[in-house]
Amino acid sequence: MRPVTVVSGRAIPLERSDVDTDQIIPSDWLKRVERTGFGAGLFAEWRDDRDFVLNREEYAGATILVAGPNFGTGSSREHAVWALLDYGFEAVVSPRFGDIFANNCTKQGLVPVRVDPEVGRALLEAVAADPGLEITIDVGRGTIEAPAAGIAGTFPLDEFTRSRLVHGWDDIGLTLRHEDRIAAYESARPSWRPSASA
Amino acid sequence: MAKSDKTLVDKVWESHLVRSAEGEPDLLFIDLHLVHEVTSPQAFDGLRMAGRTVRRPELTVATADHNVPTADVDKPIADPISKKQLEVLAANCEEFGIVCYPMGHANQGIVHVIGPELGLSQPGMTIVCGDSHTSTHGALGALAFGIGTSEVEHVLATQTLPQIRPATMAVTVEGELPAGVTAKDVALAIIGRIGTGGGAGHVIEYRGSAIRSLSMEGRMTLCNMSIEGGARAGMVAPDDATFSYLEGRPHAPKGRDWERALDEWRSLPTDEGATFDKEVALDAAGLLPHVTWGTNPGQVVAIDGAVPDPDAFAEPAEREAAARALAYMGLQAGTAIRDIPVDTVFIGSCTNSRIEDLRAAAAVADGHRVRPGVRALVVPGSHRVKAQAEAEGLDRVFRASGFEWREPGCSMCLAMNPDKLAPGERCASTSNRNFEGRQGRGGRTHLVSPAVAAATAVLGRFGLPTELVR
Numbered sequence: 001m002r003p004v005t006v007v008s009g010r011a012i013p014l015e016r017s018d019v020d021t022d023q024i025i026p027s028d029w030l031k032r033v034e035r036t037g038f039g040a041g042l043f044a045e046w047r048d049d050r051d052f053v054l055n056r057e058e059y060a061g062a063t064i065l066v067a068g069p070n071f072g073t074g075s076s077r078e079h080a081v082w083a084l085l086d087y088g089f090e091a092v093v094s095p096r097f098g099d100i101f102a103n104n105c106t107k108q109g110l111v112p113v114r115v116d117p118e119v120g121r122a123l124l125e126a127v128a129a130d131p132g133l134e135i136t137i138d139v140g141r142g143t144i145e146a147p148a149a150g151i152a153g154t155f156p157l158d159e160f161t162r163s164r165l166v167h168g169w170d171d172i173g174l175t176l177r178h179e180d181r182i183a184a185y186e187s188a189r190p191s192w193r194p195s196a197s198a
Numbered sequence: 199m200a201k202s203d204k205t206l207v208d209k210v211w212e213s214h215l216v217r218s219a220e221g222e223p224d225l226l227f228i229d230l231h232l233v234h235e236v237t238s239p240q241a242f243d244g245l246r247m248a249g250r251t252v253r254r255p256e257l258t259v260a261t262a263d264h265n266v267p268t269a270d271v272d273k274p275i276a277d278p279i280s281k282k283q284l285e286v287l288a289a290n291c292e293e294f295g296i297v298c299y300p301m302g303h304a305n306q307g308i309v310h311v312i313g314p315e316l317g318l319s320q321p322g323m324t325i326v327c328g329d330s331h332t333s334t335h336g337a338l339g340a341l342a343f344g345i346g347t348s349e350v351e352h353v354l355a356t357q358t359l360p361q362i363r364p365a366t367m368a369v370t371v372e373g374e375l376p377a378g379v380t381a382k383d384v385a386l387a388i389i390g391r392i393g394t395g396g397g398a399g400h401v402i403e404y405r406g407s408a409i410r411s412l413s414m415e416g417r418m419t420l421c422n423m424s425i426e427g428g429a430r431a432g433m434v435a436p437d438d439a440t441f442s443y444l445e446g447r448p449h450a451p452k453g454r455d456w457e458r459a460l461d462e463w464r465s466l467p468t469d470e471g472a473t474f475d476k477e478v479a480l481d482a483a484g485l486l487p488h489v490t491w492g493t494n495p496g497q498v499v500a501i502d503g504a505v506p507d508p509d510a511f512a513e514p515a516e517r518e519a520a521a522r523a524l525a526y527m528g529l530q531a532g533t534a535i536r537d538i539p540v541d542t543v544f545i546g547s548c549t550n551s552r553i554e555d556l557r558a559a560a561a562v563a564d565g566h567r568v569r570p571g572v573r574a575l576v577v578p579g580s581h582r583v584k585a586q587a588e589a590e591g592l593d594r595v596f597r598a599s600g601f602e603w604r605e606p607g608c609s610m611c612l613a614m615n616p617d618k619l620a621p622g623e624r625c626a627s628t629s630n631r632n633f634e635g636r637q638g639r640g641g642r643t644h645l646v647s648p649a650v651a652a653a654t655a656v657l658g659r660f661g662l663p664t665e666l667v668r
């Protein structure tokens with residue numbers, strides 16, 4: 001994973017709540033066995049509508065997605081994160097995320113920015129009013145700011161996830177440093193637990 | 199509360215700690231990793247790219263379920279991309295030494311149906327799968343949760359998972375469920391109460407006399423839907439019903455091991471003095487069969503009710519979501535649920551495709567005919583369920599009533615195979631998600647129990663089994 005310290009750029013306002021991962025990437029797209037090329041399927045069913053916010057010229061090139069509450073609920077498909085990244089997003093802002101989705105984001109370096117509902121609403125309105133609004137998300141400090149609109153907020157990240165993002169650490173590599181502990185656990189584990197080969 | 203008083207979740211969590219360090223997520227050992235074709239190919243690729251192997255292939259079980267066709271299974275799979283994904287699963291399992299149940303195998307079925315039925319899912323275990331409905335296995339008293347593909351790769355490589363400890367939530371349902379009210383209705387009523395985000399960050403333990411009186415399969419239906427309330431997992435403490443369900447299943451412990459296992463399992467229920475971070479209580483006696491009207495499972499009413507008026511919601515976000523849902527669903531505020539006609543009925547999915555679900559639906563359908571013009575599908579959850587149903591003659595009841603009897607798989611739950619809704623088509627479905635486009639682009643899904651689904655197929659509109667006349 002590449003390190004992410006600061007994301008700054010323009011944003012797209014997605015004024016919807018309860019955007020589930022079936023909406024982010026419909027199941028037709030899940031048949032692929034690759035990890036790339038999912039950007040074309042991002043919000044596929046909504047993108048047919050010419051007025052859908054992602055199709056609007058003034059938002060082209062934005063790197064931050066600002067959405068309503070409960071973003072990324074439902075299916076565990078990491079394809080949703082791959083699609084957002086592949087499309088060009090580096091951070092997603094919402095007052096509440098689906099747990100699995102938020103977790104998947106941090107594994108791939110897409111920053112899940114969980115803001116207070118008031119900050120979320122203010123950002124949605126500000127970005128809708130001014131598509132050129134510059135937003136800065138500082139992962140190390142856990143802050144999100146849009147000075148031109150007078151918006152400043154913070155977002156939570158546990159320290160471990162924060163350092164993983166900032167340093168771009170690979171989770172598996174980190175865990176394998178504790179291989180002795182895994183082996184110790186395994187040798188003490190009840191022998192009657194089920195095994196597929198039995 | 200005494201310091202030693204612990205919840206079921208605490209006990210399972212603590213007995214799986216490989217490592218715990220200040221400021222880091224806990225490292226949990228994973229007892230069982232279930233794999234299917236959709237969320238695993240990129241994980242196996244990751245292993246190959248890093249030159250890693252699968253640490254414990256014998257704790258990993260794979261099955262083909264999401265893509266498999268449920269009709270014409272003797273012919274080659276028509277969709278080349280689905281076919282490739284199924285072939286890639288088989289090849290990956292072969293390469294990494296993992297047991298795989300491909301299409302047509304006697305043990306094949308929906309991943310959350312086969313885990314319990316093979317006795318692989320047991321109390322006190324940690325179970326993961328690259329699928330959000332892994333919460334189903336919590337019915338047996340396991341801590342079971344869905345993970346993403348990066349985590350699938352992590353578990354394959356290390357048999358562990360770094361996890362931040364979740365908060366605990368007790369959902370208590372006391373009293374006796376009225377006749378005709380099923381586990382599905384309890385699940386929908388709970389989500390209607392707490393909302394789709396109500397369980398976020400929490401593991402739910404379902405408690406109370408109404409939960410205890412549910413069969414194991416009913417508990418699976420309930421735990422299955424935990425994720426629809428935002429919870430990471432749902433659990434029911436193991437009891438005698440759990441033990442008798444498991445005893446004798448292919449992978450259940452035997453002989454002396456069975457006794458050892460029972461000793462551990464009996465120590466798992468939440469201690470009397472333990473407390474939860476959040477508590478919700480429902481009265482079983484007041485529950486009714488439920489039907490969703492919108493595009494998330496929290497948009498639900500009792501079958502006696504009507505489509506709500508978006509303006510009646512207090513929160514602006516809820517008002518907007520309701521208005522958008524009605525537009526998508528093609529519904530008018532105020533329409534009685536019973537006056538809504540359906541085009542399709544789907545009985546299946548990891549929520550409601552086990553033998554009891556099929557028995558309940560068949561009992562309703564028996565002696566009746568599916569209303570002309572309505573397409574009705576029954577898709578058993580696994581080959582074992584299918585064989586059992588056929589041994590009981592349920593397939594004949596369904597066929598005689600005008601239902602299609604299919605081969606096992608996820609089918610119209612997510613429409614990755616040829617079973618799809620056409621745009622605008624309306625479906626009464628026993629699955630778990632009524633999201634936009636979930637059952638096919640433009641399709642309109644209403645979630646219901648198997649009994650309501652069967653009655654709806656006969657009536658051609660939403661209704662209860664008691665409305666059918668002989």
Ligand code: SF4
Nearest residue numbers: 331547548608611612
């Ligand atoms: S039946 Fe539906 S919800 Fe269950 S695993 Fe299959 S696709 Fe997922």
